[in-house]
Amino acid sequence: MTRDKKRKAAVRATQKATGLRYTQAARLTPEPETGASAGPAGDRVGQSFTLQELLGECATLPPAVVDWGWDPEYEYQGPDVFQSKVLGAAIPFGTVLELAGELSREGRGTLLHLESLSPLESAVVSSSGQRRFKLIITQDSVYELCQQPRCSSHPENELIPWCRDHLAECDSGVLVDTARDWGYAQSEDAGRDPESREGAEGAAVLVRAAVAQGAYPRVVSVLLDACFEPDDMIDEVFWDPKDALAMRQAIERERLRLERIAETEYRRIQKETGACVACGKAFRYGVDMDVPARYCSTGCVPPPPVAAEPEPDPWWPAPSPDTDSD
Numbered sequence: 307m308t309r310d311k312k313r314k315a316a317v318r319a320t321q322k323a324t325g326l327r328y329t330q331a332a333r334l335t336p337e338p339e340t341g342a343s344a345g346p347a348g349d350r351v352g353q354s355f356t357l358q359e360l361l362g363e364c365a366t367l368p369p370a371v372v373d374w375g376w377d378p379e380y381e382y383q384g385p386d387v388f389q390s391k392v393l394g395a396a397i398p399f400g401t402v403l404e405l406a407g408e409l410s411r412e413g414r415g416t417l418l419h420l421e422s423l424s425p426l427e428s429a430v431v432s433s434s435g436q437r438r439f440k441l442i443i444t445q446d447s448v449y450e451l452c453q454q455p456r457c458s459s460h461p462e463n464e465l466i467p468w469c470r471d472h473l474a475e476c477d478s479g480v481l482v483d484t485a486r487d488w489g490y491a492q493s494e495d496a497g498r499d500p501e502s503r504e505g506a507e508g509a510a511v512l513v514r515a516a517v518a519q520g521a522y523p524r525v526v527s528v529l530l531d532a533c534f535e536p537d538d539m540i541d542e543v544f545w546d547p548k549d550a551l552a553m554r555q556a557i558e559r560e561r562l563r564l565e566r567i568a569e570t571e572y573r574r575i576q577k578e579t580g581a582c583v584a585c586g587k588a589f590r591y592g593v594d595m596d597v598p599a600r601y602c603s604t605g606c607v608p609p610p611p612v613a614a615e616p617e618p619d620p621w622w623p624a625p626s627p628d629t630d631s632d
């Protein structure tokens with residue numbers, strides 16, 4: 307039922323109950339509830355709730371009528387929505403169910419934080435596990451966003467949860483861990499065939515980010531060991547010397563491919579930067595992959611931020627001191 311029809315039906319009901327004329331009854335009949343009338347927009351922005359609370363609403367609340375504000379000729383009627391109290395906005399049933407699917411590993415107790423909201427358009431929530439999602443309100447759909455707060459880009463892939471720009475800002479420890487996880491997943495997907503582990507875009511993306519951080523040597527070594535086999539394991543894993551040779555050749559081809567990608571990225575960053583961002587000196591001709599590409603030498607790289615404390619997160623409090631440290 308469109309908003310107009312719903313309104314007419316409500317006025318008729320008032321007429322029937324009061325015996326008033328249509329225009330009089332219309333004055334007494336409240337406007338149908340819309341997303342915008344559910345409190346000022348952004349009411350709930352900054353608040354947290356559990357996935358369970360949102361699912362509970364989705365399972366129990368009735369469908370709501372909203373005025374999408376679209377041209378009446380427009381055939382698309384919009385998804386079925388309900389007025390969520392935890393979001394302070396209308397949200398499609400299907401969008402909530404899709405979010406629950408995305409968060410199935412994290413579980414129903416996952417804490418969600420409402421980062422932003424555009425009523426009848428979209429909302430952004432972040433999970434306590436740092437994942438971020440855009441909830442589409444005009445359709446039953448959800449998509450994951452880069453983990454950097456307020457970034458509206460997509461993550462590179464399931465195992466690289468940042469966009470390219472923010473991946474390149476991750477410190478080398480994060481890049482090494484991400485490369486290891488990505489490599490293991492890649493090797494699992496590929497099975498025993500070494501050639502099918504070569505040439506993946508994910509490896510190229512990780513390597514480019516590593517060049518920006520001066521972490522290429524560590525990242526490429528962890529990545530190749532995880533994605534293929536560490537050299538000292540190859541003869542144990544492959545009892546047939548032909549298979550062992552095929553694995554070693556695949557690793558060398560991939561190492562060369564990634565090296566070329568890394569060097570191209572190193573030159574690209576230096577060309578774009580023009581000169582060392584710390585001392586302003588021109589870059590030397592050679593390639594030193596242990597130095598972040600925007601600096602001329604290790605001496606120019608600023609020391610890491612004081613204290614090894616994790617970066618304060620604007621949304622989530624630091625873990626309590628009694629949390630296990632290892």
Ligand SMILES: [Zn+2]
Pocket residue numbers: 452453454457458459468469470471472
């Ligand atoms: Zn990003």
Ligand SMILES: [Zn+2]
Pocket residue numbers: 582583584585586587601602603606
């Ligand atoms: Zn310098």
